[in-house]
Amino acid sequence: MALVLTEEQTMLRDMAKDFFTEQVPVTNLRKLRDDEDELGYDKAVWAQIVELGFAGILIPEEHGGTGFGPMGLGIVMTEAGRTLAASPLYSTAVLGAGLILAAGSEAQKTELLPKIASGDLLTALALEETTHHNPANVAMTAEKSGDGFKLTGEKRFVIDGHIADTLIVVARTDGAAGEAQGLSMFLVDAKAKGVTVTRTHMVDSRNAAMVALDGVEVSADAALGSIGGAFAELENVLDLGRACLAAEMLGGAEAVFDTTLEYLKERKQFGVIIGTFQALKHRAAEMFCEVEICRSVVLEALSALEERRNDVPRVTSLAKARLGEAARLITNEGVQMHGGIGMTDDVDMGLYLKRARVQAQMLGDSNFHRARYADLGGY
Amino acid sequence: MTALDTFREETRSWLEANCPESMRTPMPEREMPWGGRNATYANPDTKVWMDNMASRGWTAPEWPAEYGGGGLSKEENKVLQQELARIKARPALTSFGLWMLGPALLEFASEEQKKKYLSEIVKGEIRWCQGYSEPGAGSDLAGLQTKCEDKGDHYLVNGQKVWTSYADKCDMIFCLVRTDTTVKHDGISFLLIDMDTDGVEARPIKLISGASPFCETFLTDVKVPKENLVGELNKGWTIAKRLLEHERSMISGMGMGAGAASMGGMETVAKENFGTDGEKIADSSIRQAIADHKMDQQAFGLTLKRSSEEAKSGQGMGAASAMFKYYGTEVNKRRFELLLDVLGTQALGWEGEGFESKELAVTRSWLRSKGNSIEGGTSEVQLNVIAKRVLGLPDA
Known part of the structure; x- marks a missing residue:
């Protein structure tokens, strides 16, 4: 039964829910923002996340992880999304662990995966170069240089780029921007000569950075996966990332919906509870339908990944496209239905609204995934 | 071999012997097996197939045998449905008695009423x-x-x-x-x-x-x-409400499949009408609209599946079931509007020359689909039901 949780998964969810609700409420993000925290995440919280085994949730036990798989990871991401928890989970536990597992050599796995699981290594994927996600649209070059490579170019929207120890850089060893062939991945020390990382302050108060590589020399064994054939390896892990983002967005959408529904039952105008107005009731019911649809598509995407099905690209695009649209609707309605106070920074609606837009752009917005869904359908 | 395997084997050979060949072909609307006192059969096999199935109670597979039903367990019925699907058998009986009244009688009627009416329904004697x-x-x-x-x-x-x-x-x-x-x-x-x-x-x-x-x-x-x-x-209102649930689940299921299924996929038609750019439909807004719709349908199908998995795993009908009538009928209406866009003038014929029968069927089904969100409780009523019963929003 793929669309209902097993007993073990339900326990994981309850544990994650308790943890994020009690230890990492939305006030945690507010504090990081208001303190202008240099890291942009709370090290003590990250230590607890590691302690619970979430950092290594994708990593098999032989490499120091808990081996819960994509479904387990998605369940944790949903709960993190519910409280807008800021942590390197996505950049490191999803993309970092995912890419090393999928493309890494035995030596790379043995060295790096235990460090991710123990919270000692933070990674960031340096992929995007343009305003919209397009994994083939990489112009950054990786030229042969002695036994290794020399990387040159600029990356943007590198999530957690300024806190990462290791950057996973996608560069071109062959071909031209726009081509899937000729892409390669490299593990680059964030402190290496020629690397410039500039934090960008994003609307959601979470971490992203611009990364400039100016003739950065890396050795041959810094290559992650095959030279020239990274696109396929990357796409599969990007799908994992997309499903996990969709899961995180689901948590946010559920939180906004629940909060808004409570507000409709409390707030009085014209001497009555505003939830008695049919204009609001119907919109609340529409949101309920959206949330239910979202739950189904997220579970389906995670199940497909868990079972390594061949419709993974199709259902992850379905999930990411749907959550992009649904989160937009629900966060907009959340603000609107809260009325004036919905516009204030005191109420959390705005924080969810901002986060949802950033999540929507990460690894492809709804337009990107609608087009991909059509491509995969052969029309 | 398990008991279920044996049942499958027996069922397969019985169907092989008792389902007429013509009942394994697509069913034209005029051959729908409604039964009843005044039924006429454009194809006599329709009656043979109905009687054969009724003799085993398999027109109502899960109803108790004492009322003429098949007395099958859920698992056995699933096997039966799979075997029917395998030979592409038509339904042996289409009937509001089966879908709506019967379940309500089973729950609320007296013993005498059940004995009389249910067995008539199973046999297709009363419409x-x-x-x-x-x-x-x-x-x-x-x-x-x-x-x-x-x-x-x-x-x-x-x-x-x-x-x-x-x-x-x-x-x-x-x-x-x-x-x-x-x-x-x-x-x-x-x-x-x-x-x-x-x-x-x-x-x-x-x-x-x-x-x-x-x-x-x-x-x-x-x-x-x-x-x-x-x-x-x-005390009729209690029965009425229960029966409406059966009706709503029947209508929400009508959306998938019916009517324009014979169009061979709207993306194929769109490629013919708008041309292609590589594999892609050349008109990008039509392509996007089709993708949007197909995503809607897949997402809704997954929600139906999730709800049924929740029910099987003992979590009861999930809250999601409240939205089926509303969402299913709205998706179906959008499907026909999109088909009109894809077919262009070929979806605007009423009858006669110049149009294929499947094109005329789209036109008529498009018009018929307008009723889906009205009958059995309007979409607005469904939203009221969700707001009140699921979300707990107060009445005015």
Whole structure:
């Protein structure tokens, strides 16, 4: 039964829910923002996340992880999304662990995966170069240089780029921007000569950075996966990332919906509870339908990944496209239905609204995934 | 070999022997097996297939054998349905008795009523229609006024029903009638009336699609035997609501498949009509609209599947089931609007030359689909139900 949780998964969810609700409420993000925290995440919280085994949730036990798989990871991401928890989970536990597992050599796995699981290594994927996600649209070059490579170019929207120890850089060893062939991945020390990382302050108060590589020399064994054939390896892990983002967005959408529904039952105008107005009731019911649809598509995407099905690209695009649209609707309605106070920074609606837009752009917005869904359908 | 394997083997060979060849081909609408006293069969195999299946109770596979049903377990019925699908068998009986009235009788009727009516339904002997809506009671169904008076040895019924599906072709009607005018919901009773009784008249209503699946049904001094009351007097609303659930799940399931399924996939038609750019439909807005729609359908299908998995895993019908009628019918309406966009002028024919029959079917189905979000509770009523029962939003 793929669309209902097993007993073990339900326990994981309850544990994650308790943890994020009690230890990492939305006030945690507010504090990081208001303190202008240099890291942009709370090290003590990250230590607890590691302690619970979430950092290594994708990593098999032989490499120091808990081996819960994509479904387990998605369940944790949903709960993190519910409280807008800021942590390197996505950049490191999803993309970092995912890419090393999928493309890494035995030596790379043995060295790096235990460090991710123990919270000692933070990674960031340096992929995007343009305003919209397009994994083939990489112009950054990786030229042969002695036994290794020399990387040159600029990356943007590198999530957690300024806190990462290791950057996973996608560069071109062959071909031209726009081509899937000729892409390669490299593990680059964030402190290496020629690397410039500039934090960008994003609307959601979470971490992203611009990364400039100016003739950065890396050795041959810094290559992650095959030279020239990274696109396929990357796409599969990007799908994992997309499903996990969709899961995180689901948590946010559920939180906004629940909060808004409570507000409709409390707030009085014209001497009555505003939830008695049919204009609001119907919109609340529409949101309920959206949330239910979202739950189904997220579970389906995670199940497909868990079972390594061949419709993974199709259902992850379905999930990411749907959550992009649904989160937009629900966060907009959340603000609107809260009325004036919905516009204030005191109420959390705005924080969810901002986060949802950033999540929507990460690894492809709804337009990107609608087009991909059509491509995969052969029309 | 498990008992279920044995059952599958036996079922397969029985179907092989008892399902006529012509019943394994796509079913034209005029060959739908509605049954009933006055049934005519354009294809005589329809009747053979119905009788064969009814002899085993397999027109109602999970109803108890004592009432003529198949007495099958859920698992056995699943096997039966798989085997029927394997040979592409047509339904042996399509019937509001099976889908709506039967389940309600099983729950609320007396032993005598179950024995009589359920076995008639299973055999397709009686064709039933539903007498719920009235000219003054549509969305506000409980406002119904059809009067039912106790005359000692019989009830006397006066009033008018509307939207009674196929009433002009039916033998019996299950009706909601008012037995107490001083209260609203608690003054309604559930009554079975023979359409041949004096004073019953059904007049077909012509719809925008040109078809007349619905009637107005006039009840004038109709005498009804007292044993035709189902459940207690003034307790009909409970039965009515339960029956509406069956009706809503029936309608929400109608969306997938029916009608334009024969169009061979709208993306194929779109490629023909708009040309292609590589594999892509050349018109990007049509391509996007098709992708959007297909995503909607897949997402809705997954939600149906999730709800049924939740039910099987003992979590009960999940909250998601509240949205099926609303969402399914709205998706279906959008599907037909999109098909119109894709087919262009070929979806605008009414009859005759210049149009293929499947194109004409799209036009008629598009018009018919407008009723999906009205019948069985409008979309607005469904949203009210979700707001009240699922979300707990207060009444005004």
